[in-house]
Amino acid sequence: MKVICTNKRATFEYFILEKYEAGIKLMGTEIKSIRNGHCNINDAYVIMKNNRPWIVNMFIAKYEFGNIFNHDELRSRELLLHKKECIKLAARIKQEGLTLVALRCYFEGSLVKVEIGLAKGKKLQDKREAIKEKDAKIRIEKEYKNSYR
Numbered sequence: 001m002k003v004i005c006t007n008k009r010a011t012f013e014y015f016i017l018e019k020y021e022a023g024i025k026l027m028g029t030e031i032k033s034i035r036n037g038h039c040n041i042n043d044a045y046v047i048m049k050n051n052r053p054w055i056v057n058m059f060i061a062k063y064e065f066g067n068i069f070n071h072d073e074l075r076s077r078e079l080l081l082h083k084k085e086c087i088k089l090a091a092r093i094k095q096e097g098l099t100l101v102a103l104r105c106y107f108e109g110s111l112v113k114v115e116i117g118l119a120k121g122k123k124l125q126d127k128r129e130a131i132k133e134k135d136a137k138i139r140i141e142k143e144y145k146n147s148y149r
Contacts (some may be wrong), residue, residue, distance in 0.1 A: 004034060004112070006104040007041050012130060014101055014119035020089070022053065022114050023080035027071045029063035034112055036063075039105055046079065046100035046116050048090045053079040055102055055114060079114060092118065 010016070026034070033039070038061035046053050054076045062070045081089075092098055103115045122130075 002107045004105045005039050005041055007102055010101045010103055016117040016119050018118040020116050022116055024112055024114050025078045029066040030060050030071050033061050033063045041102040041105055044102040051086050051090050055079055
């Protein structure tokens with residue numbers, strides 16, 4: 001499994017409750033551009049249209065050797081999940097007020113997969129707590145590293 005891009009901001013902004021692996025419908029020039037590493041999901045999120053998930057704001061750069069049939073960079077792309085998963089996700093989003101966030105994009109064999117997370121938004125206090133924990137962890141690692149010198 002080769003990771004193409006990750007969304008580090010998602011784990012800071014949201015509590016990830018569940019993770020799902022979804023395929024993605026792409027055009028020919030899009031897959032060629034992704035293979036060159038020109039993909040970004042930092043601003044991407046997932047919406048449900050007619051009980052089908054669509055990823056919005058996923059940036060895939062235009063393929064440099066593409067012709068007039070080159071793709072639009074920020075177009076909405078359909079995600080491929082089982083029907084039962086789609087219905088379950090749509091129900092949980094509607095009832096519990098959760099959201100779907102793109103976490104990472106990767107190759108599985110020759111296929112491009114997107115890992116999406118069912119997420120609940122963090123409050124400002126939760127974000128501050130996460131920053132404190134991260135700083136404490138870094139400080140401990142530095143002390144541990146310096147004690148063996």
